[in-house]
Amino acid sequence: MTTSPASAPQNQTVLDALSRCAAACEQCATACLQEEHVHMMVSCIRLDRDCADICRLTAAFIARGSDHAKHVLKECIEICQKCADECGQHQHDHCQQCAEACRACVAACQHYAG
Template sequence: MENHNHTALISKLLTCVAACENCATECLKEEDVKMMAGCIALDRDCADICSQAARLLQRNSVIAHQYLLLCEEICRLCAAECSKHQHQHCQDCAKACMECAEACHAHHEPITQD
C-alpha cells in the first residue's frame, strides 16, 4: 500500500468522533432518553468505527481503505437517525457524519480477498 498523507480524512474522522460522542452525551440528558436510544446507539457505534478508521489510516494499514466502506455506512446510518431529531447536538452530528461519509466514500476501496 502506498504511503499517502491522510491528514484531511483523519481530521474529518476525528471531527465525526467528537460530534458523535457529544451527541450521545447530550442525548442522555434529554427528558425522554428512551426516545433517543437509537440515536445514542448509532452515535457510539459511529464514534468507535471512525476512531478505528483514523488509527488504521495513521498506521497505513493494508485494510484502511477497505475499512472506510464500513465507516461510510455507519456514518450514513447515524446521520439519517440524528437528522430526525431537532436537538442542535443531533443536527451538528448529522452534518459531521454526512461530511465524514462523503470523505470516506472518496477514499474507500472495494473489499477483496487475495
C-alpha cells in the same frame, strides 16, 4: 488504498473528518442522555457510539497505512450514513450537528476511497 508515511499529508483531510465525526458523535450521545425523553433517544445514542468507535478505528488504520483500511473504511461509510440519517430525524441542535459531521465524514471517506 495502502498508504506510506510519505503520503500521510494527503490523508489529513479524511483524518480530520473522522476525528470531527467521532467528537460530534460523542457529544451527541452525551447530550442525548440529558434529554427529557431519553428512552426515545436510544437508537441515536447507540449509533453515536458505534459511529464514534468506527471513526477512531478507521483513522488509526488509515494513519498506519494498514492493508485493511479499505475494508474498515467501507464499514465506516455505512455506519456514518446510518448515524446521519438517525440524528437528522431529531430536532435537537446536538443531533443536527452530529448529522452534519457524519455527512461530511461520509463525503471525505468516499473521496478518499476513490
